Amino acid sequence: MSTNKSITSLLLMLLLLISATGSKANTIADDKSISIGTPKIAITLAYGGKAQITSLSVNEQKVVSNADGVFTSVKVDGKVYSSLHLNAKPALQQSAGKTTLNGIRYGDKDLTITENWIFTKKGSDITWQVERTFSKAAKIEEAAMPVINFDNINTWEGAYQGYGGLAWFYLFNEKLCTYGVHTRSTNFWNSKTGNGLNITVNAPGKAVAMKYTRTNDDKLAYSVTVSDKQMIPKSDSGTNRRLFLRKRTDVWAPFQAPALKNSQSITFSYFDYNDKYGRGKLAGLNGAQVNAVLGTIARIGVIDSLHFGGNSWATPYGPICLHEQYIGQLGLGINDPAYLKGYESCLDFYRDHAIQPDGRVYSRWAYTNEDAAPGQFNKDGFYEAQWGILMDSNPDIVTNVAELYNMTGDKAWVKTHQASCEKALAWIMKRDGNNNGLVEMMTDSQNQKKSSDWIDIIWASYENAFVNAKLYHALVEWAVVERQLNNPEKATYYENFAAKLKASFNKPTSEGGLWDEEKQCYVHWRDKDNSIHGRNMVTPVNFMAIAYGICGDKNRTKLILDNIEAQMQREKLFFWPLAMTSYEPAEGKEYQFPFPEYENGDLFLSWGSVAVAAYASYDPTLAVKYVKNVLEQYSKDGLAYQRYGRQKQDGRGDDILSGNSLSIVGLYQAIYGINPLYNRFYLDPHITPELAGTELKYNYQGQRLTIGLDNDSYTVSNNKFKVTSPKSFGFNATANLLSYFNGNEDKAALTVTSTQSLTIKINNWSDGKIEWVQSKGAASTTPLTYRVSKLKSNENYTVAIAGKIIGKKKSDAKGELSFNRIASAASENISISHAN
Incomplete structure (x- = not known):
């Protein structure tokens, strides 16, 4: 069968072949279906003469509702075998949160594939585990383990790959465009609906590849292939490593599948596009x-x-x-x-x-x-x-x-x-x-x-x-x-x-x-x-x-x-x-x-x-x-x-x-002045008046930061700490430690240890005078611990709260001093000045 046919065309030819040969798969009747759903993901599983997901919804939007649906398939010696045509009826079992379809068998006297499908609900996710056995070792020409036929090439705008790349369907500008990648995870997204679908493949000890195809009828066919070794491009002869094809779907070279039982799982998860991106x-x-x-x-x-x-x-x-x-x-x-x-x-x-x-x-x-x-x-x-x-x-x-x-x-x-x-x-x-x-x-x-x-x-x-x-x-x-x-x-x-x-x-x-x-x-x-x-x-x-x-x-x-x-x-x-x-x-x-x-x-x-x-x-x-x-x-x-x-x-x-x-x-x-650095988030804006009021969401080393940019007032905060300054500064925060860096200095000028949320507004930070205003999220008897750095060595400094001196401190040889303070939830003005 020509490789430049879509999966749909292959299946139509397979149906004609089955009809002509009088295959037993054609005599199995009484197809049934069952719904499996969570608050965000819902599927309809059909079984009997076939094993197929006929419907997939994401946040109540149907993304798969076509005749092709979702199924497993392999091509060996020019023959296509798929779970759409079974040799016997599978057996359905259900228990709390779990649906199992056992005895999915398809193939012929030359090769039989046996699968068990187990669907498990956890929170808003659905995990689909596939246990698969080949009756003998086989050279697989193409594999869909499974293939998901989304209703339209425009169902999703694109799919972010697990390594940060993008399958962008805008570039699939003609039928039978195909793009292959090596990844275990993909995030389908649509900025207009705001819906996102993460699909993650878990196949321990195995290599995972994916491919995306615009079919002849303008669907998006997304296929997963699991193999013992990394998939290589079919055209790879040492001089051609092409991963994007036009008018073809066979991006991957054939691979060997052993006659052993193997298992893989696919987890479907919803995400909100705007929240995530x-x-x-x-x-x-x-x-x-x-x-x-x-x-x-x-x-x-x-x-x-x-x-x-x-x-x-x-x-x-x-x-x-x-x-x-x-x-x-x-x-x-x-x-x-x-x-x-x-x-x-x-x-x-x-x-x-x-x-x-x-x-x-x-x-x-x-x-x-x-x-x-x-x-x-x-x-x-x-x-x-x-x-x-x-x-x-x-x-x-x-x-x-x-x-x-x-x-x-x-x-x-x-x-x-x-x-x-x-x-x-x-x-x-x-x-x-x-x-x-x-x-x-x-x-x-x-x-x-x-x-x-x-x-x-x-x-x-x-x-x-x-x-x-x-x-x-x-x-x-x-x-x-x-x-x-x-x-x-x-x-x-x-x-x-x-x-x-x-x-x-x-x-x-x-x-x-x-x-x-x-x-x-x-x-x-x-x-x-x-x-x-x-x-x-x-x-x-x-x-x-x-x-x-x-x-x-x-x-x-x-x-x-x-x-x-x-x-x-x-x-x-x-x-x-x-x-x-x-x-x-x-x-x-x-x-x-x-x-x-x-x-x-x-x-x-x-x-x-x-x-x-x-x-x-x-x-x-x-x-x-x-x-x-x-x-x-x-x-x-x-x-x-x-x-x-x-x-x-x-x-x-x-x-x-x-x-x-x-x-x-x-x-x-x-x-905007966003400069993530190895030990701090450095903010150095050059905004114009029209950009004032910008509030950015930004990922930095495992934290989701909020950056506020206003006229001569710049802010960085996470879910606990917040720093505001009229000029450039660096910010870093761990569970209970807030660090402020003055300008682009690579050593923190101020660190505060706090178990409570804390906001600090820097008013002045110079050799002669340091001043900030702070407020806590709630009153507490737990003292805050302050360490001020970049001072003159072995010099005396006064610490004042609201203009009232509360003590004198001497900096050490490194130009650092520390003090503790039980702060109220109200705002406090703290200043440190060089003592004469």
Whole structure:
């Protein structure tokens, strides 16, 4: 039977075959049904001549009510066997909270499959356990264990995978689109109904795969496959690893099933979409659009459980660019613990398979090897691009590890990446052959016509500002991690290299640097012969220089940002292009000319986060303007393109980049000021008046935080503690300990031990005077314990309540002092001042 038929078509052919052969399955009559329900999940089980779930409701919405329903099925030697056609009637048994269907047998004289189905209700969930035995070992061509045929491809908008990826049914834009993934859990959701359905598979010792198919009759067929070994793509011959197919359903290769009894269970659970994935109140912006962009576009570069990148899994050759420093940063905006955990596993895989023995990090991975330089790939699909050695993959893997660690605080995990990150940095730092702090590319001249960075058909060579800016960022980020891992010597080494790089980067081009006095911008690169190239205001280079702190000159910052904005106004562009004017003809591949064309001047949204960060502290109004522009574009076309043309600002390219969401990620990080760090949640807002009144919900290291953003008043709270401050601060809380960090300091300035809920409003925190107002949730005789840090060592301080001195304390050698206080439920003003 042809593999390009839908499951429905296969079953119709099977029915014809059964009718022609006079199978006993056709003589079984008296089908019955029984309802099994909880407050949120309800199913109807039919049995007799078949075993099938004919109806599934989620929060009283029927999501399965079609003839195909839910059943189990396998295909062996071209034959399809399913629980829709049984060899004998199964036996039903019921007890409190449990329904069992025993003796489900289907197959023929060549192969018989025997199953027992046990349904158990627990709270609002239903667990369906399947015990299965094959009469003999068999090579399974396709398996549905089970298949759930949802009524329509639009029943759900998408399904979030257990590792944080997304099966987005918007991209299933024709019949028989099929997408396969390796996961044990999926969350189907619909933002319009607010309903969500979690399906979790428990199969100890087994591998689990899932696939999603738009059927010929526009249903959504969701199939689970359980096997002894991990499922591999059917087309995998060592050069093709494709997981998304068009006009086919056979994404998985055949696998061997032994003649042994095995068991698996599937749990159906309801969740409220807004409770689980809602983002709160976004004043001044369309919150639904923000949520949609971060919930869909931002996730589509996650191809599978071990493959996170920026290019959609629907792309024909599915590339992942390891030379993208913002994949971890996407997690800040996505804000799903599953994404962060999944990306940890992905980076483990990259550490073990994408880093070569000498420390060089392969720049890409893809479904196929068609984009690889001849012979420059490995068996796991990682490769060097045909365009050149794209050297930014080395700093970028380090940046992604460091930023993911900040979000999770998982020191044990980041420790496992210490050696590999040091190795990756060592490889690229050795490229500073002339000892000026700027590392050199593998090519010396544009005439070699090879690229060296993300802008991969522009011939950037020798001392490349794009790569060096990324390296600076990686060194600064990783130095912090090295200190956390008790390696201050290595941290200092990276900091010193970064300082040297920064100094040379900022020198005028006439003095060996990268600042162009005439063009008033940082250039893209310098060739070994000292010729200067990319003088055309390459925006990622200049935005990174500002956002990453390389450019510390306020006048330069103003020149760059004002000049860019002036041209944006003249051309009325909705987003920043890769370059404001044209490269020279010899600086890039021929078809990049005449300007503007593709990487020579088109609009790539992937650089939105660094652009927003560059403008946020200079003029947040401009940053917010472009965030709104991107949201407006989303309302028109869903950002469903690789890039936008310069002249018509029309969508171009057959891929959707997850980077199209990055200006919205920038909104979260640079405008809202959300910066999760390894030991604190750091809030550093740059909001505009129209955004005042924003109240965000945010997941941070196992807690659900509420972030309030108002004019000069910022708040972070969990379900017990709350801190408000007129300026940036850090927050951390455990069961009975609240920690306040002053500004971006990495050590808590104040800790309070309390068994009661507690609110603290910081009024002043300076060397001379510390003052806060606090209130408790209820009166208690249990004292609060305070520890104040970052004071002068061995100095006297007075502690006052409502202006009345209650005692004097001397700080210790570390500049810390402690005191206890039995506080009332009413507000109290506490101050600590240096005693004269």
